[in-house]
Amino acid sequence: MVFWLLLIGGVSPTQAQTIYKVTGLVTDANTGEPIPFASVALVGRRVGVLTDEQGRYTLNAKLLTDSMAVSSLGYKTLRRAIDPERLTQAVDFKLESAGNALQEVTVRAGENPAWRVLRQLRKNRGLNDRKRLAAYEYDSYVKTEIALSHVTERMRKNPLIKRINEAMSKQDSIVDDDGHRLLPLLASESVSRYYFRSSPERKREDIRKTRIKGVAVDDAGLSSQLLGGTNLVSQNFYDNYIPILGKDFASPVGDNWRGWYEFFLADTTQIGDHICYEIQFDPKRKEDLAFIGKAWIDTTTFALCQIETRIGDQANLNYVRGLTIEQELETTTDSTAGNSGTAGWLPVSIKLTANLTGVGKQSLGMRAQVTLRNSNIIVNRPHPALFYEQPIEPSDTVATTNEAYWHAVQRNLAGPDSLSKEDQKSRQIIDKLRAVPAVKMAEAVGEVAITGFYKVGGLDLGPYPYLFAVNSIEGLRTRIGFRTNDQFSRSWIFRGYVAYGTLDGQFKYGAEADYLFSRQHWTVAGVRVADDIERLGLTPELIGGNRIFYALSRFGRVRGGYESFQKEVFFKTEPVKGVLITAMLGSRTFDPYFNFLYKAQPELGDQSPLRSEINDAFWSIEARLARKEKYIMDGNERITLGTKRAPILTIRYTHGAKSLGGDYNYDRITIRAQQTFRLGTLGRTTYLLSAGYTPSTLPAPLLFPHIGNPTPLLTTNTFNRMNYYEFVSDQFVAIHVQHRFEGLLFNRIPGIRKLNWRLIGNVDALWGTQSKANQSLETNRLLPNGQRSVRFGTLDPKIPYMELGYGIDNIFKLIRIQAIHRLNYLGDGLNGIPINSFALKASATISF
Known part of the structure; x- marks a missing residue:
């Protein structure tokens, strides 16, 4: 529903916002002298000011927290409680001397002084990075807010928006810190316990409680997995690249910091109990996927204490007006017996704000904000490996109402980040919005569009x-x-x-x-039966579950069509996380609609009787290995969230048996591996490697018909210049490699870089062969209708079939156009179907 409204857009009328005012004086506790240029800020919010030359300050805010903090170099940070309900109040601060001495900083002639600090940070990474910990766990509070924003006068004419505005009163308005009017769509709070173990690497998250108000949000179980815990805000800036929105942003404190950024050492300042270097950074090239911001690095341990980053508006990124990440880290205490020393740094506060937009200048925007607080941290006390098998475990009472529980959370865990008056108002607006009939209809349409x-x-x-x-x-x-x-x-x-x-x-x-x-070990047993028309080489199993491609294959002229009656019984289970075992017993028939005959008794040569139908009966066993794969449960469906670039390997053995009612005894083994990995500044590479082998003598439909795609639609993981069932093998190896250069080339070409185009390339290769015994099953005899049987091509085992592609992605943020060259096996095609060695193909993809 969020994406549906993102396209059609709207917001409610405006209202003047309440402004809170806090004034005061900051002085030295010993001398009484005013302290100029001290930092005065609300605790838990990025709202603050500096004192003037007389030590006085005035802070204005649309929302107060329950306390304020003042810090200044050479003084201890002081916090004082304030009344978050009072419109005006005066709060004075008297700061005491900190008595801290900074480490000596040696700057080489001609060198940026920030470089020395960053070298020390990378040198000490092994002592400070959370990855050094054997295990850690903590309570996590997450607040997620999603709202529509950036409404133009043109959008207000939309019929749906008119009806929404008619249902909203003048009081139903919220304005963000930048003055943009917002229409809340979702407000949620979630509490979980997060567990991590480094060796073997395991994660687990127990979702304890969730409360959600939202448009098109009815399933608290699914929502708690998507919105709860650390799924959305788990960035570790010690890593070289930070994955956000499916892209990899270069970390300003990663190994290649000098290649991506310009730095400026601003000053030293106090962050909590730590004296820190403040380093400002900007991308060397504004179009690159890099951040603008500040980092505060401890002067003693050279650990990252705090970081504030944002993405520039010129970065090669779609649908993003702005994105900021704010993260605070604290040292942890070793929890092992007899050890009370420090043991690395963990984030205690994270805030991610994203302002998204649709296609075009007149499109509606969406603001998403995620706030996280961690506490009750325990480190270096790993649980047994089996404890971590379930990655996300919602409590049975995750969505039940318990106001006493939430009051305790606000008091002990969430603090100033718990639901404010503005958040409560958002919930009221959402309830009113969901009662609008036009919104209910849009919810239903959006659900169909997204889920199918x-x-x-x-x-x-x-x-x-x-x-x-x-x-x-x-x-x-x-x-x-x-x-x-x-x-x-x-x-x-x-x-x-x-x-x-x-x-x-x-x-x-x-x-x-x-x-x-x-559900925990995903153990399912089932039976299925189907009587339908299929196309040779285009079964759902062979095309990897590509629903759209499979649906489009039923349009137009159906080459290689056949009627199939299938019966299957299966059992699957995941005994160990990441290892899925599937056993199957089944049968299927092949009754072609095209001219196809094969020799039923090839040993008789041309005297052999001919057949067109095939009865296949088999059993199979399959193992799927997907290390670090993440899942969420959507009711009775398990949805994968990917493997963080670890390979997915599938191995299947199939045995055909006459004793089960089939026409042939045979053996077959197939292997499939796929992975996406990062190549730094060069972009991302994705590959699919598949192989198959059957030593048995079988008619072509029971071998390996290779997947061609002669349509104008570009489809990855197929051979886009091969005709349907043009080649069949009994043993083969196929590789599909696709590389996205992102903005590596186009970001550096004046004029073109403003278009945000992205270069993409692919290589597809196929090695295959077919035994003489299998080839002997084909016939050249004329059929009763005077035509000959369809023939299947065979590859030369010494010469792989090759395709090469290159193209431009992200045209108008949607379109990909790619040139595909077929490099060999040219000439006259089989069965009267011509071969075209070159084609331009297109596809549409929504991606950041």
């Missing part, structure tokens, strides 16, 4: 990409499908669909029933 399903009680109807298709076999194909959700049952899951073609006049169907034994 329309929820009706315990049923989800869809997915919508499969509703209609038009092709040469079925004519107009219509399909209606459903799946049950956790409102129907938390153990039983049913799926099914019915389709009908107006040209062939045939009904098709599919049905599946699963039983979920365990």
Whole structure:
């Protein structure tokens, strides 16, 4: 729903905001002399001022916390309580001398003095980085707020916005610190206990309590996993790159700090109990994915104490008006028996604010703000490895109302970051907004657009990409499908669909029933049956679950179409985190709609009887290894969040058996590996490596038909200049490599760099062969209709099939255009299908 409203936009009327005023005097506690240029700030907010030459200050704010702090070089930081409800008040401070001496700083002639500090920070990283800790755990409070912003007069004419404004009163208005009017969409609080162990690396998060108010937010279980804990704000600036919004930003204190940034050593200042160097930094190139900001580094340990960063408006990043990260770190005490020394630094306060926008200058904006506080920290007390197996564990009472619990959280954990009067007002506006009929309709449309399903009680109807298709076999194909959700049952899951073609006049169907034994070890058993038309080489299994590509394959002329009746029984379980085992018993039929015959008894040569149908019966066992993969639970569905660039490896063994009702005994093994990894300034590389081998003699449809894509649509992990089922192998190795250069080249070309284009390239290669025994199953005899059977190509094992691509991504922030060259196996195509060695293809992707 957030993304739906992001596109169509709107906000409520304005209202004057309350301004709080605090004044006072800051003096030396011993002499009574005023202290000029002391820093006066609200605790828990980035709101502060400096005292004037007479030590006086005036601080104005739209929201107060419960205390203020004053610091000045050479003095101890002093905090005093204030009344957050009073509009005006006077608070004086008397500071005592700190008596701290700074370490000597040696500056080389001609060298930036900030460099020496940064070299020491990297040198001492092993002592200060949280990665040195054997284990740590802490209580975490997270507040997440999402609101619409940046509304233009043009957007106010939108019919939905008009209805929203009619339902809102003049009092229903909130303004942020920059004066932008906001319309709240979500306000949530979450409390969790986070656990980390370094060897072996394991993580776990127990979501204890969540309370959420939001537009299109009904599932507190899913929301608590997405919005709770440290998922959104776990950046470690000691790393060389900081992943944000799917991009890698160079850290200002990473190993390559000199290559990315310009630095300025401003001064020393006191942060809490630490005297720190203040270092300011800016990107060398404004278009690069780098930060602007300040870092405070302890003068004694050279640890990072505090950092404030923001992304410049010229960075090569889509849909982002601004993004800031503020992080405070504190030393920890070793919790092992008999050890009370310091043991590294952990973040105790993090704030991330993102101001996003749609496409075009007139698009609506969205502000998302995440505030986190950590406390009750315990370090170097690891739990047994099995303790960490469940990565995110919501409590059974995560969403139940308990006001006493939240009062305790505000008092002991959240502090000034707990829900303020403005936050409470946001919740009231959200309740009123959800009651607007037009918003309810937009919620339903947005849910369908994002998930593909329309929820009706315990049923989800869809997915919508499969509703209609038009092709040469079925004519107009219509399909209606459903799946049950956790409102129907938390153990039983049913799926099914019915389709009908107006040209062939045939009904098709599919049905599946699963039983979920365990969510923690993801143990599921099920049975499925389907009678439908498929296309050779384009089954959901072979194309890796690409729903859109599979749906589009049902349009147009269906080359390689066949009717298939499938029955399967399966069992899958995850005995160890990251290792998923699947066992399957099944059968399927192959009844082609195209001209295809094979020799049923190849030993008889041309005298062999010919067949077109194939009955296949098999059992298989598969192991999927995905180290560090993260999941969240959406009712009865498990959604992967990726593996943090660790490879995903899948190995499957299949045995076909006549004893199970099939036509052939055979063995097959397939391997698949995929990974994304970073190459520093060069960008990101993604690869998919697959291989297969069967030593058995089988007709071509039971071997490995390689996935071609002669359509104008660019689809990764296929061969985009290969025709459908052009080549078939009984043993093969295929590699698809794609590299995103991001702004490496275009960011450095005047004029073009303003377009935010990104260079992209790919290489696809296929080594394969087919035995003489398998080739002998093909026939050259004429069919009864006077035509010949479709033939499948065979690769030379010494010459790989090759494709090379290059193109421009991020055109208008959406479009990718790529040139694809087929480098070999040119000439006349098989079965009268021409071969084109070059094509321009396009695709659309929404990415930051």
